[in-house]
Every structure is written in C-alpha cells, then in structure tokens.
Amino acid sequence: MKRRIPFARPDITELEIAAVTDVLRSGWLTTGSQTKEFESRFAKRVGAQHAVAVNSCTAALHLALEAVGVGPGDEVIIPTMTFAATGEVVQHLDALPILVDVLESDHTLDPSAVERAMSARTRAVIPVHFAGKACHMREIMELASEASNCVVIEDAAHALPAACDGATIGGLGDITCFSFYATKTLTTGEGGMATTDNGAWVERMRMMSLHGISHDAWRRYSDSGHWYYEIINAGYKYNISDIASALGLSQLARLDDMHSRRRAIAAAYRAGFAENEAIELLDPGNESEHAWHLFVIKVIPEVLSCDRDTLISQLNGAGIGTSVHFIPLHMHPHYRNTFGYNPTSFPTALDCYQRSISLPIYSNMKDEEVERVISIVNELTNSL
Ligand SMILES: *Cc1c(COP(=O)(O)O)cnc(C)c1O
Numbered sequence: 052m053k054r055r056i057p058f059a060r061p062d063i064t065e066l067e068i069a070a071v072t073d074v075l076r077s078g079w080l081t082t083g084s085q086t087k088e089f090e091s092r093f094a095k096r097v098g099a100q101h102a103v104a105v106n107s108c109t110a111a112l113h114l115a116l117e118a119v120g121v122g123p124g125d126e127v128i129i130p131t132m133t134f135a136a137t138g139e140v141v142q143h144l145d146a147l148p149i150l151v152d153v154l155e156s157d158h159t160l161d162p163s164a165v166e167r168a169m170s171a172r173t174r175a176v177i178p179v180h181f182a183g184k185a186c187h188m189r190e191i192m193e194l195a196s197e198a199s200n201c202v203v204i205e206d207a208a209h210a211l212p213a214a215c216d217g218a219t220i221g222g223l224g225d226i227t228c229f230s231f232y233a234t235k236t237l238t239t240g241e242g243g244m245a246t247t248d249n250g251a252w253v254e255r256m257r258m259m260s261l262h263g264i265s266h267d268a269w270r271r272y273s274d275s276g277h278w279y280y281e282i283i284n285a286g287y288k289y290n291i292s293d294i295a296s297a298l299g300l301s302q303l304a305r306l307d308d309m310h311s312r313r314r315a316i317a318a319a320y321r322a323g324f325a326e327n328e329a330i331e332l333l334d335p336g337n338e339s340e341h342a343w344h345l346f347v348i349k350v351i352p353e354v355l356s357c358d359r360d361t362l363i364s365q366l367n368g369a370g371i372g373t374s375v376h377f378i379p380l381h382m383h384p385h386y387r388n389t390f391g392y393n394p395t396s397f398p399t400a401l402d403c404y405q406r407s408i409s410l411p412i413y414s415n416m417k418d419e420e421v422e423r424v425i426s427i428v429n430e431l432t433n434s435l
Contacts, residue, residue, distance in 0.1 A: 056374035097221025099246035108230030162190035183342030185215035323425030
C-alpha cells in the first residue's frame with residue numbers, strides 16, 4: 052500500500068527550525084525585533100509602504116475594517132464564495148455583509164454583481180483572490196473609486212505571492228490582508244499581515260491590535276522604552292509572537308522557491324487533465340501571477356456518471372486527501388437565518404460549490420505524488 056497523499060502539508064526545513072530555536076534561546080518570545088524585521092521585509096516583498104503583523108488574517112481583516120471606520124449600519128460587499136472569516140469580521144463591527152455572486156470562470160468576485168450591490172451606505176468591498184488568482188481588480192477598484200466613501204480591503208489569504216496585471220498583490224488595494232495559517236503558501240503556524248500605504252491606518256491598526264494602547268510592548272518594555280502607557284480605545288489582543296515571526300522570516304526567504312514548485316505542480320495538473328472530459332479547470336489568468344494556493348477541479352455532471360461527493364470518497368479510498376473551497380456563506384445556517392438567503396440566492400456560487408474538489412498542492416509535494424494524483428483522478432473520473 053502506497054503512502055497516503057494528504058490534502059496539505061507544511062513545508063518546514065532546518066532553516067525554520069533553527070530560526071525558531073534561536074528565538075526560544077533569546078529570552079524574548081512575544082512581539083519584538085523578529086516581528087519588526089518580518090514586517091519590513093514583507094512590506095518590501097509585496098511593494099507596500101507598511102505592514103502590520105498580527106496573529107491571523109481574520110484579525111488583519113477586522114483591524115482593517117475598523118481602521119477605515121466601518122461601523123454600525125455600514126454595508127460591506129463580499130463574495131459568498133469565501134471562508135467564514137471574511138463575513139464574520141464585518142458583523143463584529145455591527146456592519147452589514149452584502150453577499151454577491153462570483154464568476155463561473157475563476158470563482159472570484161463578479162464586478163457586475165458588485166456594481167449592482169453598491170449603495171450610498173457601501174463603505175468597503177472585500178475581494179477574495181480565490182485559490183491565489185487575483186480578482187478583476189481594475190473593475191473593482193474603479194467601482195469603489197466612483198463611490199463617495201468606499202475602500203477596497205483585499206482578502207489575500209490565498210494570494211502570496213500573486214499579481215494582477217503586473218501589480219503585486221499587497222501594494223494594490225487600500226489595505227491587503229494575508230494569512231499564515233498552517234495550510235497557506237507561507238506559514239507561521241497561525242498568523243497574518245495587513246499591508247497598506249496609508250500611515251494613519253497603520254497607526255490605528257497597530258494600536259488596536261494591542262489593547263488600544265498607545266505604544267507596542269516592545270517599546271514599552273525594552274531599554275529604550277517607558278513604563279508609561281495610555282489606553283486610547285477598547286482594542287483587541289491580535290499581536291503576533293517573535294516565535295511565529297522568526298518562522299515567517301525563514302519562510303519568506305524561501306517564498307520564491309516554494310512558489311516555483313507550486314507553479315510546476317499546477318502546470319503538471321493542467322497538462323495531466325487536459326484530455327479529461329469529465330472535469331474542467333478554472334481559468335488561471337496569467338499563470339505566473341497566480342499564487343497556486345489551491346488547485347480546483349470541477350466535475351461535469353453530464354459526463355461524469357457519479358456525483359462530486361462520491362468522487363471525493365473514492366479519492367479518499369485511493370489514499371488522496373481533498374477538500375472543498377468553499378461552502379458558500381449564504382448556504383450556512385447563520386446567513387440563512389439572519390439574512391434570509393436560500394441556496395439559490397447565488398446560483399453561480401451554488402453550482403461551483405457543488406461541482407468543486409480541491410486537490411493536494413504544496414511545495415514539498417513529490418513528483419511521484421503529483422503523478423499519482425493525476426492518474427487516479429483520471430482513472431476514477433473515466434470509470435465511475
Ligand atoms: C484562511 C482564510 C482566511 C483566514 O485566515 P486565518 O489566518 O486563519 O485567520 C480568510 N479568508 C480566506 C479566504 C481564507 O482562506
């Protein structure tokens with residue numbers, strides 16, 4: 052029996068282990084010099100003036116919305132095809148999530164649906180760069196700039212490193228939020244980052260990330276700092292540890308290598324499935340600008356004689372771990388009960404969800420594993 056191919060596997064080398072060990076020996080574990088260095092290198096890498104490291108992408112999204120002033124009664128447009136985080140942070144600020152449908156071709160926010168959803172109360176749009184392919188940002192940024200008071204906060208949890216028409220994701224929208232969760236393209240175990248060119252928003256996010264206190268812990272407790280602090284607002288506890296930031300720094304140094312490997316796997320999958328008439332692939336856009344966090348196949352029910360769920364369990368039986376991204380927000384009990392959605396409220400997202408399977412793709416995946424996934428998927432879809 053061959054070894055199981057898991058859906059995800061973190062790519063941790065001796066470089067990361069040594070960096071974390073150094074921090075453990077240093078006497079300083081919480082937010083400190085490693086975090087400062089991680090922020091400045093990350094900002095440079097994505098072409099932003101500032102970066103704020105926090106303990107999750109969810110925290111980054113929450114802080115971003117708070118910093119731009121989203122509050123009670125405001126509307127925030129988000130795609131229904133996303134993870135829980137994108138929607139919940141809007142509600143934490145007593146604002147209203149306005150769900151919209153996605154494009155069939157790449158599962159990203161449909162600009163025409165955004166246009167229809169815009170109102171005088173729209174304060175923000177949160178495009179989600181699904182699977183690592185940038186949203187149609189030119190159209191979305193244009194719609195936001197035509198509105199009187201609307202910012203674009205990107206959920207770039209899948210999009211490191213990615214670009215859109217030559218512009219690196221992270222230096223494009225008003226604020227961009229990244230995730231360093233264990234399965235993402237760069238991991239710190241748990242972690243996140245917000246990038247922006249706006250200095251006032253950075254100050255606000257920094258302050259609110261640490262209890263609404265006017266100085267961060269490093270300045271407060273280090274030799275050059277002060278014992279004195281002031282609570283300016285009821286903030287949150289969203290800071291990242293230096294243990295995580297050291298891990299992030301070593302991952303960042305390997306980001307381009309890890310990205311090349313993901314691109315090679317995606318290219319092998321695309322070639323391997325080119326002749327398979329029972330599945331279709333998403334539009335990758337410019338292949339080199341795609342982060343390839345996910346590789347999604349969509350079954351074609353008219354051709355495949357079984358349903359998606361059966362294929363998932365057959366793949367599982369053959370030793371291949373898969374996942375589904377995402378169960379659209381509007382199909383979950385909270386959104387149905389609170390906002391009155393039903394499954395057909397967003398027909399494209401519903402159809403995409405019902406036909407999608409995410410295959411294993413990670414930088415330490417072996418050629419033999421990639422080939423095995425291709426042949427098993429092809430065998431199963433042509434025989435089932
Ligand atoms: C993973 C993910 C998040 C949340 O990231 P955390 O770092 O776990 O908070 C947000 N949005 C999307 C689209 C994600 O996939």
